Amino acid sequence: MITVSACLCGVNCRYDGRNSYHNALMEKLASEDFLxxxxxxxxxxxxxxxxxxxxxxxGYNVLKGTARVINDKGRDVTGAFLKGAFAVLAILQEHSVSRCYVKDKSPSCGFGKGSLANNRITGVCSALLDQKGIQVIEIPSEK
Incomplete structure (x- = not known):
């Protein structure tokens, strides 16, 4: 079993109410069971x-308590991001998931290996999954 960021599957759950449907990924996973x-x-x-x-x-720093998640209105939403990350981890553990496809450039799901300067950082959920040994595969936006 694998999991996929819901927005990549066409679920309108992004911050802007839209999705990031990824046709190539959905075609690749057409014959697989995923959550x-x-x-x-x-x-x-x-x-x-x-x-x-x-x-x-x-995200690794958020998990350690040395960084925060702040929205554009200045509200600290770190607690919600941590709650969501641990909820995803529980689902993955319940279903013996070993691989997760995630949306790039997300403060939850991003799994970038670059610098803070280019917004290619690892998000809170992806950091937690990585720490727990779950394979995290970042999917870049389709053009």
């Missing part, structure tokens, strides 16, 4: 919602 998940929604955030970003590090 769509959205950590931000599982954490209790609404759709649509104010965009948020990690301040002071990466």
């Amino acid at each position: 769509p998940v959205c950590p931000e929604v599982l954490g209790g955030l609404s759709v649509p919602r104010t965009p948020a970003r990690i301040i002071g590090g990466t």
Whole structure:
């Protein structure tokens, strides 16, 4: 069993109320069983919602308590991001998931290996899954 960021499956759960349907990924996974998940929604955030970003590090730092997730209105939403990440982890463990496809450039799901300067950081949920040994595969947006 695998999981996929729900927005990549066409679920309108992004911060802007839209989705990031990824045709190539859905074609690749057409014959596989997978679970769509959205950590931000599982954490209790609404759709649509104010965009948020990690301040002071990466998702790994948020897990350690040394960085926060702050939305564009200045509200600290770290608790919701952590709640959602741990909810996703529980679902993955319940279903023996070993692989997860995630949306790039997301403060929850991104699994970028670049620098903070180019917004290619690892999000809170992806950091947690990576720490737990689950294979995280970042899917870039289709053009």
